[in-house]
Amino acid sequence: MVTQTTNPLEWIQPLLLIVIMGILLLLLLRQTMMLSRAGEAYSKVQRVVTLVACGDKVEARPFKEGDYVGRVLGDCGEGRQARIVGIYSEEVALEKPR
């Protein structure tokens, strides 16, 4: 009578192969996802602010086409002139669509 002995280590080799294949598939998936995200990473939203001064008072408002630093916007009362004294951008976090 032939007795069959089952060695538990016999399954290690195929098991290792499966694990390695799994890791390779995961790495491939990760790389594909990274590449698809590469384009998206470059699309942050910025808000541009114009600083308008009237005497000592400075107010910030959204940038309008034609604004530039030094531009005189006209009288702002008491014989003073409103002038653009600064323009700068701020990054705004994008809201995720619900």
Place this chain on the structure above:
Amino acid sequence: MVNGQDALAWIQALSQLLFIAFLIALFLGLNQRIQVYIWTRDIRSKLVILEGMAEEARRRTLDYLARNNAKSPESLLNKIVDFFVIEPVSIEPTDIIRRLDHLVNIRIARFREEFEKAMPSSDLVTRSRAEVSAEITSALTLIQRIVKHYLLLGEKTKNWILIMQLQLLMPQILRIADSYRRALNDFLAGYPIGDSAGALVVLKLSNFSSNWVEVEHDTVVTDVDFEGRKLILVKARGPASTVGKPGTAVEKIVSELTSKGVKPSLLLTIDAALKLEGEESGVTAEGVGAAIGDIGPEKIRFERVAAEHKIPLRALIIKMSLEEAIQAMNKKIYEGVEKAVARAREIILAETKPGDVVVVAGIGNTNGVGQ
């Protein structure tokens, strides 16, 4: 019917066979081929992004030209994109600056002429923005072409070191290209950019003077009194997108002053400067020399005129990254400008006395900064 033991034996035999085959393939360079394949695939994917950026820049520039009634915008853009300047011979350095200056002047004149011919009804600001957007399109197209060239060359010659280097450089190349892409939007919108910091400091030092006069090509000058000193302020003519010729202008101003027997006590140059990674943006620093990032002809004029008349040549910089320098000025840089104004006043007060004449040059592109 195959039982469990038989299946196991087959799997073992197959895996051993695969292992031997793999081992032999390793000696034949399979690992390198797989690696090169992965690198090539990665470069190709990023090249698609670069091509998209170049195409988008081209489309936006053509759109801007068409909106401003440019004549045959397509042929104009093609001409600018493929335009090149051959560097002067450098193994014989005698008069290299004069030759380089001459070539730069020809390039500026050619571009100006082309845009004047194509957009005769547009104003200077519109034309300058069209010019810059065409230059950005040219830069993005060039980046894309160079990457493609090295990729194809690497594949053709099976040079895996070339492909590896290109793959390692790709994130950096993509970052630079993206800066240009964003810069295009900011230039066309007319926002002051990070590089406008020097011009903005000078405008603020002038207290928004209204007496600016053109002293040199696209370069304006005004003078104001500050604590008993006469400040002669120089910047590029805004709000057009131009850097002017500050070195030539300062040379001319100093020559005129010295011919009248007046010697400036200080020559202060203010510019945006590239920070090192890890440094804070908008930080100011001062030093000695000409703070100007041109290829040579303008910078050397500052040095020559300062050395000739023994005028202290001082530099004040506002630190920023390459991306910040060519994109819309952010709040940190703007705060840096305010600090630089205060620092420039401190330098003038500390190093000159009442009655002195001080020449201050605000270097950089003056997009969105008027006078």
